[in-house]
Amino acid sequence: MAELKKATKAGEPEPQARSVRVVVLALMITMLLAMLDNLIVGTAMPTIVGDLGGMEHLSWVVTAYTLATAASTPIWGKLGDLYGRKGIFLTSIVIFLVGSVLSGMAQDMGQLIGFRAVQGLGAGGLMVGVMAIIGDLVPPRERGRYQGMMAGVMALAMIGGPLVGGTITDHLGWRWSFYINLPLGAVALAMVTAVLHLPKKERTKADVDYLGAALLTVGITAIVLVTTWGGTEYAWSSAVIMELIALGVASLVGFVFVETKAAEPVIPLHIFRNRNFTLMSVIGFMAGFVMFGAVLFLPLFQQSVQGASATNSGLLLLPMLVSMMIVSLIAGRVTTSTGKYKVFPIVGSALMVTGLLLLSTMDTGTTRFTSGVHMAVLGAGMGFLMQVTMLVAQNSVELKDMGVASSATTLFRTLGSSFGVAIMGALFTGRVQDEMAAHGGGGATEESAQLGAASLAKLPDAVREAYEAAVASGTHLAFLVGGSVAVVALVAALFVKEVPLRGAAKPETPSGDDGGAPSLAAKESQSV
Incomplete structure (x- = not known):
């Protein structure tokens, strides 16, 4: 490390670049932890229920994790801004690993649900920490070169998660679907502790906005x-849903009021005065809405209608994920070399709408090749959007608000995914049930979301054909609505203002910004 600092002070770029690459590698491992978990655990759930029982509480194993992650995300971002990024990030990793160990040791479903909440609490800080630290270390102009790596980690998680989960469950037992986090987490902890050096952070004298945090949660x-x-x-x-809606609206209205008075608000409302930040929040919400809806329904369509095996379900998404990774890498390189980015949200949103509308045309006669091409179009759109939303959002705020900008953008994407799965799922289920009832196959509707190729083979020909047509019709409606909603992202992208990225050859101060990011050399000379 002494050699690194010496070289840095001498102005030699290569050791700096190597230092950043090592840090980014550690951050990508941490990112992989957060993304793999639900995919691995989802594959192990049937075995977990068979061992622990509690089938009626099955959904809470996922819900507890999701709730804790979403609710804690903005708080982790603010704590990083207030007290220093490195310590808060390491704390979130430790909490995640403790939750993983406890989940693996659970003796009944109640314990597993509680420990999954602990795990989710730590996970809320993982993604935010990764994004905010990269925002601290790498100026936006240079950040594009790491976009392909992030997209690659996402693709690896989505493809490998189900495969790893199934292998671990079959050969080591379901508890290892949680214990597998420990070696990865230990490597990430060691690397982050050893090589991550950020500027010293003076402890703020302002009180933490506990009331705002509680209302937001x-x-x-x-x-x-x-x-x-x-x-x-x-x-x-x-009544339950209506009461929850009323509670949510009242809490968020109260949160907005409290934030206008707080000395250190959890999410400073002034960041939304920046047009680009607000537009990126909208686009991120829509991208989350579309992507997780696609991840849910595409494998279902391919298994139920095209007869694909569920064993390698992650591979079914390969056309979309590979396309997303390649396009994200190209967009990142172009952004780094030119400093231009406005074209990417426009083209990405247009491709996202086009891909969804193409997917909505699929029916029982659609081949896997055709559906793969449609998925690749959607993946290309997502590749243009997934990282540029974070890049522009971070470039739109002052460095002191990097954490809350990262957490707010992540939160909007998370909420978008929740709405996407709920709305597209409701439309899909309703259409399948209506179609089955109309064709006299109502007996199959109770399991409409679970029937795969093996189950379909056992059904009478007439019922199977009716079900395949019903799933195709449900998929058509879900993607058609998804494409219509995604138009909002395209409209928002048209209003994005091309503000020069910090770190460009000719730095300019964008409106509402602090004028530029300190260089890595300056950061490391103050490092802790």
Whole structure:
């Protein structure tokens, strides 16, 4: 490390670049932890239920994790801004690993749900920490070169998660689906501790905005529960859902009022005065809405209608994920070399709308090749959007607000995914049930979301054909609505202002910004 600092002071760029690459590698491992977990655990859930029982509480194993992650995300971002990024990030990793160990040791479903909440609490700080630290270390002009790496980690998680989860569960037992986090987490902890050096952070004298944090937590929890329970656990018009909606609205209105008075608000409202930041929040919400809806329904369509095996379900998304990774890498390189980025959200949103509309045309006669091409179009759109939203959002705020900008952008994407799964899921289920009832196959509707190729083979020909047509019709409606909603992202992208990225050859001070990021050399000379 002494050699690194010496070289840095001498102005030699290579050791600096190597230092950043090592840090980014550690951050990508941490990012992989957060993204793999639900995918691995989802594959192990049937075995977990068989061992622990508690089938009626099955959904809470995922819901508890999701709730804790979403609710804690903005708080982690603010704590990093107030007390220093490195210590807060390491704390979130430790909490995640403790939750993983406890989840693996759970003796009943109640314990597992509680420990998953602990795990989710730590996970809320992982993604935010990764994004904010990269924002601290790498100027936006140079950040594009790491976009492909982030997209690659996302693709690896989505493809490998189910495969790893199934292998671990079959050969080591379901508890290792949680214990597998420990070696990865230990490597990330060691690397971050050894090589991450950020500027010293003076402790703020302002009190933490506990009331704002509490109101935001209640509001987010209510929203996630509405999108999780609506149409499944409870009818959309039920008293429980209505009460949760009222609670969520009241909490968020109260949160906005409190934030205008707080000395150190959890999410400073002034960041939304920047047009680009607000537009990126909207685009991020829509990208989350679309992506997680696609991840849910594309494998279902391919298994139920095209007869694909569920064993390698992650591979079914390969055309979309590879396309997303390649395009994200190209967009990042172009952004780094030119400093231009406005074209990417426009082209990305247009491709996202086009891809969804193409996917909505799929029916029982659509080949896997055709659906793969449609998925690649959607993936290309997502590749242009997934990282540029964070890049522009971070470039739109002062460096002192890097954490809250990262957490707010992540939160909007998370909420978008919750709404996407809920709305597209409700439309899909309703259409499948209606179609099955119309064709006299109502007996299959109870399991409409679970029937795969093996189950379909056992059905009478008439019922199987009716079900395949019903799934195709449900998929058509879900993607058609998704494409219509995604138009909002395209409209928002048209209003993005091309503000020079910090770190460009000719730095300019964008409106509402601090004028530029300190160089890595300056940061390391003050490092802790």
